[in-house]
Amino acid sequence: MKMYRILLTFLAIILACSVSEAFLDRKTQQKVNGICKQTPDTRFCSSVFAKSMIPSSPSNKDLMNMTVRQAERFSANTNFFISTLLRNAGDEKPDLQMCAEAYTIVDMAFTNAVSYFDQGLYNNILKLQKKVSRGVSICKTDFIVPGYKINPLIEKNRDAMVFMAMEKIVSRMVAS
Numbered sequence: 443m444k445m446y447r448i449l450l451t452f453l454a455i456i457l458a459c460s461v462s463e464a465f466l467d468r469k470t471q472q473k474v475n476g477i478c479k480q481t482p483d484t485r486f487c488s489s490v491f492a493k494s495m496i497p498s499s500p501s502n503k504d505l506m507n508m509t510v511r512q513a514e515r516f517s518a519n520t521n522f523f524i525s526t527l528l529r530n531a532g533d534e535k536p537d538l539q540m541c542a543e544a545y546t547i548v549d550m551a552f553t554n555a556v557s558y559f560d561q562g563l564y565n566n567i568l569k570l571q572k573k574v575s576r577g578v579s580i581c582k583t584d585f586i587v588p589g590y591k592i593n594p595l596i597e598k599n600r601d602a603m604v605f606m607a608m609e610k611i612v613s614r615m616v617a618s
């Protein structure tokens with residue numbers, strides 16, 4: 443019984459350590475807060491950083507790397523998500539097709555952002571905002587998606603704009 447308790451305590455300590463690794467250090471957290479407060483959705487922005495931070499004291503360039511890669515992943519996933527909705531679509535099909543077109547544009551912009559980052563062309567990322575905004579505006583969300591209380595693309599559109607805002611902010615930080 444005693445042994446069992448020691449083992450449990452030991453496991454709890456291990457768990458606590460591995461969980462705390464998922465949090466950001468204070469300085470990084472402050473930096474992330476500074477970035478996220480400038481976006482339309484602070485919480486979503488913070489969750490993106492919290493989910494994907496690898497280095498313990500990331501440089502601005504690390505933050506930017508993470509941002510452009512997460513944005514690209516988001517747009518590719520959204521493209522895929524829309525294609526799955528289209529597979530069983532009824533009346534909402536034309537609207538979904540517009541959104542598929544929209545996210546092809548958004549995904550192209552976010553894919554370009556990754557390659558601009560890799561080439562060190564940080565200022566070029568600012569030019570992608572128009573494309574992302576245009577893409578998002580093509581995806582109208584005033585239709586019903588069967589199985590969803592709220593059209594899930596409303597959230598995707600919002601997230602796309604938050605990602606774009608994040609890219610803009612971090613690219614300015616890296617370029618300056």
Ligand SMILES: *[C@@H]1O[C@H](CO)[C@@H](O)[C@H](O)[C@H]1NC(C)=O
Nearest residue numbers: 496503504507508511559560
């Ligand atoms: C960016 O992140 C990717 C994957 O996390 C990594 O392989 C790459 O080396 C990073 N690039 C830079 C310039 O930090």
